[in-house]
Amino acid sequence: MSRVGPVTDESVNEAAAILRAGGLVALPTETVYGLGADATNDRAVARIFEAKQRPEFNPLIVHVPNLEAARAHAIFDVRSQRLADRFWPGALTLVLARREGSDLSLLVSAGLDTVALRCPAHEIARRLLAAAGRPVAAPSANRSGRISPTTASHVADDLGDAVDLILDGGPCPIGVESTTVDVTGDTPLLLRPGGVTREAIESEIGSLGTPDDASVRAPGMLASHYAPRAPLRLNAQDAAPGEVLLAFGPDAPAGAVNLSASGDLVEAAANLFAMLRDLDDAEPGAIAVMPVPEHGLGVTINDRLARAAAPRA
Ligand code: TXA
Ligand code: MG
Numbered sequence: 001m002s003r004v005g006p007v008t009d010e011s012v013n014e015a016a017a018i019l020r021a022g023g024l025v026a027l028p029t030e031t032v033y034g035l036g037a038d039a040t041n042d043r044a045v046a047r048i049f050e051a052k053q054r055p056e057f058n059p060l061i062v063h064v065p066n067l068e069a070a071r072a073h074a075i076f077d078v079r080s081q082r083l084a085d086r087f088w089p090g091a092l093t094l095v096l097a098r099r100e101g102s103d104l105s106l107l108v109s110a111g112l113d114t115v116a117l118r119c120p121a122h123e124i125a126r127r128l129l130a131a132a133g134r135p136v137a138a139p140s141a142n143r144s145g146r147i148s149p150t151t152a153s154h155v156a157d158d159l160g161d162a163v164d165l166i167l168d169g170g171p172c173p174i175g176v177e178s179t180t181v182d183v184t185g186d187t188p189l190l191l192r193p194g195g196v197t198r199e200a201i202e203s204e205i206g207s208l209g210t211p212d213d214a215s216v217r218a219p220g221m222l223a224s225h226y227a228p229r230a231p232l233r234l235n236a237q238d239a240a241p242g243e244v245l246l247a248f249g250p251d252a253p254a255g256a257v258n259l260s261a262s263g264d265l266v267e268a269a270a271n272l273f274a275m276l277r278d279l280d281d282a283e284p285g286a287i288a289v290m291p292v293p294e295h296g297l298g299v300t301i302n303d304r305l306a307r308a309a310a311p312r313a
Helices: 009-020 042-052 067-071 078-087 123-132 152-162 198-205 265-281 297-309
Strands: 003-006 025-027 034-038 061-063 092-098 114-118 165-168 179-182 189-192 243-247 286-289
Touching: 003 009, 003 152, 009 025, 009 034, 009 123, 009 165, 025 123, 025 152, 034 042, 034 061, 034 123, 042 152, 067 078, 078 092, 078 198, 152 165, 152 265, 179 198, 243 265, 265 286, 265 297
Parallel strands: 003 165, 025 165, 061 114, 092 179, 243 286
Antiparallel strands: 025 034, 092 114, 179 189
């Protein structure tokens, strides 16, 4: 098994040294755990794909400490600058035009002339970025197609020996991935709903478009994704024989595993992936999921549930 360590100055420095030497470090962020590598090192970035068993090279999010560092790699216009000012550090990823002369590995862009940048808010992620002194490419630290990890033990279960060190920062406070917005065209596009709501982003820069073909623009957003082993049955009111129930809200059957008994969407997002993993571990015939309201973070939760329920290849 890979080493899982508590976070101390020593372990953060060790993690930074592993990154600089081309190794892989799993790190907590406020959204989900990331599988990090030095984004300027082609071989290190290639190891991410190998560890995740990604079938093809999808582009990766590059984590930077601040807007100034981001500017070395991408071109910001008025809108992207506004979004960064308002939501960074935080759960927003911007897809931007790559700056010529950026020393980022071409692999992080997977052949596109764009790059996805995020400045994380989590204290441990920030300490690691500062100690490493390099941009860190980090997709979610799960095997490709599986549920994203929100604890260090999720990472260890999924990636085992493939990662050199896992920094254990406890459960991720937001629990779903960052919102991803492509600001390279005339109309900014919502590529992936996430931890920052669409409403919050639109209040800064106006209406977001929806890409015609999200799977092409954001290749990580394949229809079947975030999948537990068990099939999902959405819009359920209770569990049928052989099923387990993932409940939501105050009207749920007593004693059910409940994303949020009070109906709080922030709490539900934080619980989503860990509860799906726990229910899946019992190897049920199916996971029946109660409806979640389609507003605010509910949009993100329903996006992930729909992908988890999609037909598998
Ligand atoms: O919250 C998060 O965003 C987490 C944490 C670790 O930061 N990371 C994460 O990364 O979810 P990943 O690789 O699992 O998802 C990255 C998403 C994918 O859907 C990918 O296709 C898209 O961002 N993406 C990355 N670079 C892109 C680019 N240049 N153009 C379009 N989409 C891009
Ligand atoms: Mg992912």
